Amino acid sequence: MEISLSVNGQSVKGEVEPRTLLVHFIREQLRLTGTHVGCETSYCGACTIHVDGKAVKSCAMLAVQANGSNITTIEGMADGDNLHPVQEGFWERHGLQCGFCTPGMIMSSAALIAENPDPSEEEIRHGIEGNLCRCTGYHNIVKAVEYAAATSRGETPPPAEWENS
Amino acid sequence: MAATTSALGGVVKRSEDPALVQGLGYYTDDVNPPGTLHAAFVRSPYAKAKILSIDTSGAMAVDGVRAVYVGSDVESLGPLPAQVAVRPRPLMPTASVAFAGEAVAMVVATSRAIAEDGAEAVRVDYEEQTPTVRLKDARDGDTLVHDDAENNMVISWEAGPFGDAEAIAATKATIQAAKDRDDTVSVSLEMVNQRLIPVAIEPRSVIAEWHKGYRKFRVHTSSQIASAVAGAIAKVFDLPNSSVHATAPEVGGGFGVKLNVYPDEILVCYASQQLEAPVKYTESRREAAVNSIQGRGWVATATMTGTRDGKILGYELDGIADMGAYTQNFTAAIPFLGLFIGSGQYTMPTHWKIDCVLTNTMVTDAYRGAGRPEAEYYLERIVDAFAREIGVDPADVRRMNFFEKFQDVVTPIGFQMDTGDYAMNMDALLEKVDYEGLKAERDAMQAEGRLVGLGLSTYVEVCGFGPSGLVDLGFSWSEYNLPSAFNGSGLLKVTPDGKATMAIGTGPSGQGHQTTWAQIISSQTGIVMDDINIEVGDSKSSPEAIGSFGSRSLAVDGSAAFEASVKVVEKAAKIAGHLLEASAEDIRFADGAAHVAGSADKSVTWAEIAKTAYQPHLLPEGMEGGLEAFAVFSPGNATWPFGTQMAMVEVDPDTGDVELLKFWTMDDCGNVISPMIATGQVHGGVAQGIGQALFEEAIYDDAGNLLTASLMDYLLPTAASLPSFDTDHTVTETHVNPLGAKGIGEAGTIGSAQTVVNAVVDAVASLGVKHIDMPLRSRRVWEAMNEAKGA
């Protein structure tokens, strides 16, 4: 089946089987391999992308369901050489280790901040509970999102913990 | 996007991150050469069965299926190479299966979807047999895991001290005498340290391409030990090591599950050779659960005997550890790593014995901590129970029985520890958290009827393996055509452009090695960090490497990076001195250049030094061309980090639901090279220990089916189920390496499960609860409270 959609601001067309999952279309046909697959029961969230502005798990969506939609993947977040504030936050606050959950985590965090510019720690933790991370214990991810939220609001983020010690 | 230069101990943003946060990192499943074929496996639904027949015709009839292979096709390649191969695993079994999920056929097709269609179309006739699943049945019962074996035992590890039967008998007598005294108390608990699934978020993936003309394999694999995988492939296919180039690109979490060689890594090579095309296999999450190694899986009874004022006179551990159906890389050695620290930080006589048995379940091996979390769990739970029994504060009992500050002390188990200052470390945490204040807070809440508890635990662990002599205990990398030693290695080369590349033997999976090794090299050479390139996880650049595991990379390979840097600087100083007409002793390296001490205007850049180094006619008389150094670092001992942790929890009296309110750590891993990265390791390690304490369990039913093969049922901690952590550290240097650094990768995990369980038991102790087996899901806690009330 032929589908056409917008991915990271560009119109794309593709020929897919009905059973092709959106994540496989993105990874294998569009060669955007930043969106990862970590499970098959839509639990881990590594495949999170934005579809029409909302965070969704692209492993639980058929490519054909995305026909006509507007998609942003992790590769579409930075503006040229300028990282998105959430990407910046993850780098500044050591919000990643192996980096595998990171694209999905960043997509969820960006959607969270877009809806709630000043989230509390609890709101951040609930906002990313659909994204599993096995490396960080989430501690520095929370700090990364706080950093990104602050800079997105035009405020100075709180200092890193290691800057205090 | 430039990283900043910093000396050791400074905070440096990771050079790995810009690619990773943009989704531009390169993982194995992202490798897709044209014409790649995809493998899927047919897996046994039975834990133990005879294979009567396999009919592959249905699969071959599926459009797009290129080949189907079964056990007999690959039997001639031999079993899977393993270090301690007591019961080697076949690449694919021919006659019988020994665990549910064991692959009996491999289907290769033009897409993964078609390969799965093909796998579904393979018909296998089995004769189901009675599996052995439970540990006590495996050791004491009469069913066999493998029909051709006499029993299910693999090995029994015993110490007190290790390897000395006479001394062990004496220790047992000493402990018995203590028990027989009227003024002593013995506390005994049988406890389960449940099986866990490591769950690296990146499933394992491997792609192999056979280059027929050159007779070489090109392999990408999500491994912590790329050179060992290459060596294993070379051995199986009877090739020189140099004919297999294995690269681990970005590895999405390891935790031990990727510290192994798997049949699929060999089988895709075989298929690639047969089909003359790249062949890829990426496991699904379900396959990761049933077919990649699991961890823990012990049942043991801990007994502590001591006086009523808290002097411990004896500790005994007697138990069984689950090996699963075969022995892979380290399988049978994992409990031995627990034995190393069997007596913990304490001086008491210790008798420690763990029987390692086979079961008809997936193989166990190293999962973060690997034997040490189990050992510390039993010890620190029973210390806590003993303290509760005699009514002495658990911190006081610990302090009373710790080794005093030491260097090179031999433990009751018989191993020499490098350095320790345990009471100092524990007291640092107690002071920081205001222990007395916390206890008062807890007591006040308990008085209101709230089930709030405080849990304390301390740990010592062993990591940074070496020493090289470990091979004498039966660990041997030679099974993978590698040197039989536990070394670190690194080759530092300053290229003619004045920039540096280090090929180093580690296989990181998120630990920030590129950044940390560059920090070490920069601190010694003065080459700015942005000009230092690090190559890790590659069998071609580091053929001698044994990879990353056991919190060893910094202490061992990091030391090699340090020593190689020193050697390069030595030579560069001579060249710089020659160019600047100064003595080499007066050369100082900083900011990308060599400077003459005391003469601010006299300097020469690394680029100029390097350019000279590659033009021998410009070098001092007799000096060889080139600017590089290789260092093999062979430590004289492992390192023995230690620390203290504390947790505060609240239990819902109606439901048993546990809420983790606070968690504190005070680690001591010697010198810290990168505080940011080290703290990140603690966070992640603690989360995995808390995961074991509260949520995670690989549950097999009596038929040997894994009931928790998806993330719906294997419960990992989420962001919403954890608090933020309060971390800190003390510094007790080690003398076994030039960095003075121990390891920090596993410390968090080794200490944390028992910290949480101690806290929960503290919360409900007033109801009469003495112990609850992990994971402390609401059901277990409620049942324990109910049972105690009824008792």
Next chain:
Amino acid sequence: MYPREFEYVSASSLTEACQMLADNPGAKVMSGGMSLIPMMKLRLLSPELVVDIGGIDGLGSISDNGDHISIGALVTHADVAGSSVVAEHATALGQAASMTGDVQVRNRGTLCGAVAHADLAGDAPVAVLALGATMVAQSIRGSREIAAADFFVDTLTSALEADEILAEIRVPKRAGSSAYDKLGRRGGQTDYAVAAVAAYVEMVDGSVADCTVALTGVGTKPALAAGVMEALRGSSGDSDAIAAAASRATEGVTLLEDLYGSEAYKGHLAEVFTRRAVSAAVAG
């Protein structure tokens, strides 16, 4: 993990979708796909035809229709959780929606889809039950109304016929208050329910004039707690009355042990969460 091969049609109207279901007995209807797609990937379910109603216009709104709230087939959990009219008149449903899955699942998954899926541990079904909602099922034979109490037949089985689509859920705007409370698998209120209760209570002159209480996670299906409702009606609704009523939580319920609870524990939780949800509803 890939689904087996299947045919796919994106329907442009409900009428068209109903026709396709009628013409293809092996077909499955899909809205968000949050339940269907994972089951297809695990090859636990392999329909020959998937009829996607996700692109049909006009099914995605929550409307206040005077005496009831109408929730269309494509309204997501996130829509329900964020709706002020739901929060005001169907509190339990809003709470249940906010505790369903995670953000991404709530963004794609639909209320009607989840209700039609009839998971034995789902959040939405019990809220719908407790609020006395009406399910509007559509097929080529026309449209019919099914009371929530008659809708959940068994595990993953609803009263929908194979050719019917759950096109709308109507939640009556009633005088009382409702609440939802839950224990999740990881503790707290997130993830699948180990046990959860939705309660609707209407107090008149200091006594319980009407109530509906429904349980999920503890038995073979989302079910009404008939004994609790009988005991609570006409009572004072104070804590003793609630406790007495809650002690009858499992009457008529077939308790089901799973990895997260024995029958005894599930029964106990049914009582605890009945107490909590009813108390919250009374406090309104």
